[in-house]
Amino acid sequence: MKNVVVLDNGACTLKICRSGETVVRTVPNSIFRSKTERRKSFVSSRIDSCKDFSSLFYVLPFQKGYLLNWDVQRQIWDFIFGKDVLNLKFNETSVIVTEPHFNFASIQESMNEIFFEEYEFNSIIRINASTLASHQYSHDNPEENCCLVVDSGYSFTHIVPYYKNRKIVEAVCRIDVGGKLITNHLKEVISYRQLQVMDETYVMNQVKEDACYISMSFNEEMATCKKKGKENTVLRDYVLPDYTQIKRGYIKPVEESKKPNPKSKTQEQTIRLTVERFTVPEILFHPSDVGISQMGLAEGILHSISKCPEKYRPHLLRNILLIGGNCLFPNFKERLEHDVRELAPDEQEIFIILPPDPTTYACQGGMTWSNSDGIKKHWLSQRDYQEGGQVTCAKYFPDI
Structure with a gap:
């Protein structure tokens, strides 16, 4: 088996797991600067050594949900991949790295270049976190072909329907609340x-x-x-x-x-x-409370399902999976179940699944998927990248 690292590259935290490990590590995806400690900087998990957390400045690689500050992100990746955390041998390591939905082509190309040309990983897969969660869900529930992932994270909330681990792109819904x-x-x-x-x-x-x-x-x-x-x-x-x-x-x-x-x-x-x-x-359920003219979570779920083929709809309502940090609010699952029940047809069954740790569920899904035969065709190797460049990446990572 390859030496695989799953990197769920969230806007707030990085979730990391490598082959042979059962525990997912979670570290901040930011650099902290302190007002009090002589403007000292703390990269990612080094914040644990800070003595005074008051008035910390966050220097974030993500802006409005997209990776824009590459210098900051590289510093954090260097720390994570280095001897203090993972101590990777890049040419012997394959990486599954997540990206946001509706990511810009320029950001994707920059990520390809950094992972292949600067770090020189053996092979990579670039994918959405919700897709990894879908793989984990289908592994845990092999009898189910459909899954609706509600990913409520730092910048956005995405509602993404899947059929046999393929997302139904035209039905993806985004709410600008995180x-x-x-x-x-x-x-x-x-x-x-x-x-x-x-x-x-x-x-x-x-x-x-x-x-x-x-x-x-x-x-x-x-x-x-x-x-x-x-x-x-x-x-x-x-x-x-x-x-x-x-x-x-x-x-x-x-x-x-x-x-x-x-x-x-x-x-x-x-x-x-x-x-x-x-x-x-409550903003998650009523974004209009703060002037955001968008649907709340329950309405978004029903809207997304309405965009899917009719034969999938009952199965999607029966397999709603919650991931992301906002799902940890007490009563989140129960309230969402109540609101969706009020909007959905009476004859249809509704079942919502909240994993024990919704923040690391996608990362676990990546590791589960890496151990399956189905992943082999999705790996893009260093050699193939050198031969075909960005065109090859576009073919390997369309919307898997």
């Missing part, structure tokens, strides 16, 4: 109501992950937030990190959050969270 927009909206709400946190992206991303959830009954929870005392079950206080005693923020226990804010002996700084806990991630 984790970055949700974090930015939370920063704006907190800054307007309580505390200036527009420069605290790293911390507010943690607040989003720790405190936000998807509401199962939006109007009822809004009414709950107007109540006082113990009846307000939504209100919670979040203790912000000070990077001396508190390294990471946390939600206070319910009983402590209900009390008026006394002067703390430890001088801890808190923010009080109520409606923003569920109104901010």
Whole structure:
């Protein structure tokens, strides 16, 4: 078997797995610059050595979902492929690397050149993360030919239907809502109501992950937030990190959050969270709440399925697969199931699958696929690239 590396090259995180390993590594796909530590830079997972995460600058290779800052991305790849992480021998290694849907030809060509001419990998496959997830799903459920992948990541949410692991291109749907927009909206709400946190992206991303959830009954929870005392079950206080005693923020226990804010002996700084806990991630289901004139998740799913051949539609509704970091919000699966059920025909069965770790599921799918015979025809070798160049790449990686 080849020495294979699967690189799920997300806009926020890189998910990496290599042949012989069972664990998927997740590292940040960014360079961090600190205001406090003499403008020191931290590449990807080296951020773990940072002592003060306040006011970190993110230097991102991706802009609006597409890889544009090649110098930054190369620094991160050099670190990942180097001795500190994977320690690769490029000429003996084959790589499966993901790219966004609707990627630009110029970006694809640059990626081909870097992987073949600079790193000199033995062979590569360039593919979408949702396609790898489809391969994993078909491996786990061999009796199913259809699968609808909902990939809600950092920049976008894509809804992609598959038949026998071939995506139905004309039915792919994109919603311009992702984790970055949700974090930015939370920063704006907190800054307007309580505390200036527009420069605290790293911390507010943690607040989003720790405190936000998807509401199962939006109007009822809004009414709950107007109540006082113990009846307000939504209100919670979040203790912000000070990077001396508190390294990471946390939600206070319910009983402590209900009390008026006394002067703390430890001088801890808190923010009080109520409606923003569920109104901010609600953008996924109603993008119009922040002025984005697009369908929400449930409407997008039904719209995508309506673009598929009629004979596939019941099977797609029965095999909806959730991947991406936004699927980790509490109640995400249940709310989506409820909303899709309301819109779908009554006679059709709906089943939504949330993997144990939706962020690494695609990477696992790449490794599973690499062990199958079906992948052999998709590898583009160094020799074939040298002979045919970019024309050969276009033939090997159309829309697999």
